[in-house]
Amino acid sequence: MSTFALLGAIEVGLLFALVALGVYLSFRVLQFPDLTVDGSFPLGAAVCASLIVTGVNPYLATLAAALAGAGAGMVTAWLNVRLKILHLLASILTMIALYSINLRIMGRPNVALLGETTVFSPLDTLDLPTYVALPIALAVLVVVVKLALDWFLNSEVGLAMRATGVNPRMARAQGINTEHYILGGMALSNALVALAGALFAQSQGAADVxxxxxxxxxxxxxxxxxxxxxxxxxxxxxxxxxxxGSIIYRLAVAAALNTDMLGLKAQDLNLITAVLVTLAMVLPGVRMPFRSKTKGASDT
Incomplete structure (x- = not known):
């Protein structure tokens, strides 16, 4: 694998690390299976790209994209907590609706950002090549988001949100308004996903439905x-x-696609994804019996 391909994989991995953090909030913290991300990711890209081409400051456009994602997450949560629609079905309904909304926002299937000023434009003034400077900038952003999320989840509000996901009945018994925390958690989750979509569109030079x-x-x-x-x-x-996990996943995909011996091509991306996810799900189950045997042998 070339250095360019390696850094490119790390760049995309860092972008999707924001998606992973958003998915972690919904799936692990709130125990809310959320498919809205398939719509909020392009929503962030669509809002950001559409605003940038009309002359809006790229930083404000990126912020607007994150807020739009938060709105999408709140719609999904509202369908669940207020209208009592199953969480999985509520997220599917929002995802389907967002496809048409994204087309409405862009006015066409895609919007090009080539030649436009983006949040990454200041990197062009550095002595480093763009393919080196961009992963460094994204790494700094991801670390900041991670630290902020760590602080939030360990705050009083974050602990209440975690309690809502672990045991909503007990949380309600302790006086926690679980509906509010589900709405807020889903908003934050999809805001991170939409932020990733906005940054992805700016780094790749286009937003697509x-x-x-x-x-x-x-x-x-x-x-x-x-x-x-x-x-x-x-x-x-x-x-x-x-x-x-996000970085390793992208590196594994890049390695598989760049290994001539395997004969894989770009159209095999979904196949590679399915195999990697299967391995990730099976691996813990394989390691646990091994650990048990090792512990038993050491005890004797």
């Missing part, structure tokens, strides 16, 4: 893969595992 296809699978692959290689009992370990 089909960007969201398979995003939920990539996010789950990062979360499950990270959990397979790290102990995630502590919050800071869990968020770190999401980031590491």
């Amino acid at each position: 089909t960007l969201g296809v398979g995003v939920i699978v990539v996010g789950l692959a990062a979360v499950i893969g990270g959990e397979a290689i790290m102990n995630t009992r502590a919050v800071w370990r869990a968020t770190l595992a999401c980031i590491m």
Whole structure:
């Protein structure tokens, strides 16, 4: 694998680390299976790209994209907690609706950002090549988001949100308004996903209505893969595992596609994803019996 391909894989892995953190919030913290991310990711890209081409400051456009994602997450949560629609079905309904909304926002299937000023434009003034400077900038952003999320989940509000996901009945018995925390958690989750979509569009130079296809699978692959290689009992370990899982996943995909011996091509991406997710889900189950045997032998 060339250096360019390696750094490119790390760049995309860091972008999708934000998606993984959002998926971690919904799937692990709130225990809310959320497919909205397949719609909120392109929503962030669509809002950001549409605003940038009209002359809006790219930083404000990126913020607006994150807020739009938060709104999408709140709609899904509202359908669940207020209208009592099954959480999985509520997220599917929102995802389907967002496809048409994204087309409305862009006015066409895709919007090009080539030649436009983006949040990454200041990197062009550095002495480093763009393919080196961009992963460094994204790494700094991801670390900041991770630390902020760690702080939030260990705050009083974050602990109440975690309690809502673990045992909603007990949380309600303790006076926690679980509906409010589900709404807030889903908003934060999809805001992170939409932020990733906005940054992805700016780094790749275009926003497309089909960007969201398979995003939920990539996010789950990062979360499950990270959990397979790290102990995630502590919050800071869990968020770190999401980031590491996302990067390792993209590196594994890049390695598979760049290995001539395997004969894989770009159209095999979904196949590679399915195999990697399967391995990530099976690996913990294979390791546990081995650990039990090792512990039993050491005790004797």
